[in-house]
Amino acid sequence: MNKLFTKIKTMVRIFSTIILIITFIYSCAASEDMSYQRGMQSMEDGRYLTAKSYFDDALVQNPASPELYFQRGNAKLMMEDYHSAIDDYSRSIVLDSSSAKYFINRGLAHISLTNYNDALFDYNEALKTDSNDAQIYFDRAYAYEMLTEYDTALSDYSTAISFDSTKSKYFVNRGNLNSFLGKSGEAISDFTKAILLNPDDKIAYQGRGDEYAMMGEYEDAIHDFSKAIEFELEDMNVYYARAEAKLGMEEFLSAAVDYTIIISMDSSDATAYYNRGICYANLDLKNSACADFVKAGELGLFEAYEILKEYCKAENEKGKKKK
Template sequence: MKKIFILILSVIFSVTSATCVYASSSANLSDRKIIKQIKKYNKKIKKHPEKTKLYLKRGYLKFCLEDYKSAIEDFTTAQGLDDKNIDVYYLRGRAWFERCNYQDALDDFNKAIELKKRKSAFYVSRGLVKDRIGEYEDAIKDYTLAIKYNRRSKTAYINRGITNDKLGRYESALNDYRKAIKISKGYAPSAYYNIGLSLCKTENYDDAIENFSKAIEQNPMYSNAYYNRGLVYLKQNHLQYAKIDFEKAIQYDHQNNDAREALKSLKKELNDMYDTTLPSWMLETE
């Protein structure tokens, strides 16, 4: 049975200030709180339009709502008020990244690094841009600098591992992921997940399942971990296990179209294997 593996490499972008709850089709409670805060900053800015931090804070709240265009406008206004403020370039760079404006993101991260050379998060962010545009060796250099300035940067290790994986350096990737797990004292679902992906590429399927399972144990709603574990079960011809995992992947992420397509194909195959059509003699009437 020939099946195609679709291996999804997760890209980690650390949020250093707060945890954002992103909006779906309808605003949830957390989004309403953010919108309320934005309205407060609207009033504050009206009274004090000269204060850089007000634009930065409002821009970050807009970033949390995925309103990247408006966030960039606020960060640019802040830059006009204080062009030496490193937060302006770092935050605007992240917003450009989310909009896939990679050159603008790169320019902002370069400026942030120019203003503060020993900030680990800036190198992680620039490394992500370079990875995204295919400059993998330069990305590795940035992640390595990030680690130099912060030896406990789990994010830098994981992202360097992802880039090493893309370059086919699977052992280096595994070492980076394991370092991230050690730093996190064992709790690092994304690291276990990426270990699973690397092990799939070297056809160590049993170990891959073990690591996907650890990722799921630590994050029971990890849709891609269920999906990729399902692919491994499919490869091993454990069809019912694969079916359960694909269903779980869809349950926790309704937009996981890869899992949806895999489940559709698997159900068709299972129906073909266990044809439930009644034989003609059972349909004959006396």
């Protein structure tokens, strides 16, 4: 193999792409209050500021309702006003500490602020009320993971799955953590189960593709990366991953196509020019290779100039000797 191939620049991947999917807990309580009903309708329509205004009006009429504070907290959470949302959830808890949902959503607000220990407190309180709720274990697992308590996080993900094995996101998160911990077999198993539950799960395909690539199973990796791309055509990271897998199979032309797609999305990506240049060099497309190395250098990837000296200058010298 051409020694230039060994100079390919790989993209740094974050194998633990943690997915915290907020599952909002809305109330099922009925209310005849018009402001409350309009607030709930506004929440469903995604008009969160309007919803907050309606809940404000409802609270004027009923300032001791934990449900109204809870719903206003939800509106604030969706507007990313996390501190204020926590205040409202706390009011709900003061008025009624027996409802798990108040603790759960306050925990989500704490997660959003990276207050993971506070989130753990809330999830533990919620579990005192409902110890069979898979979502609580899933959310708590995420908090443990962010605190680098990985074994405990894995245990909570597994508990969530034991209570509800129909959620692909539970397997995806456990798969990502297994991947991060170097447990490729377990990670592939989790991603595969996630895909069986949700064949449109882009993250599961990408995660499994990463594992296959690390194991040298490049054909399987390319398949999974291609599936992931079908669901999100403009994710450059997946194109990079697929290109690297193709390079593992010495499919230089096909890899060059992926780098060309990346360049079409971001013409200032020096690494894509550099790597495409390596592909062209391995295909003996010298002019194209050297042009890409020049462009990569101009964009700030200065080691490309070393390749220019080593490869392009050498080729020029060969041409001069032939003349």
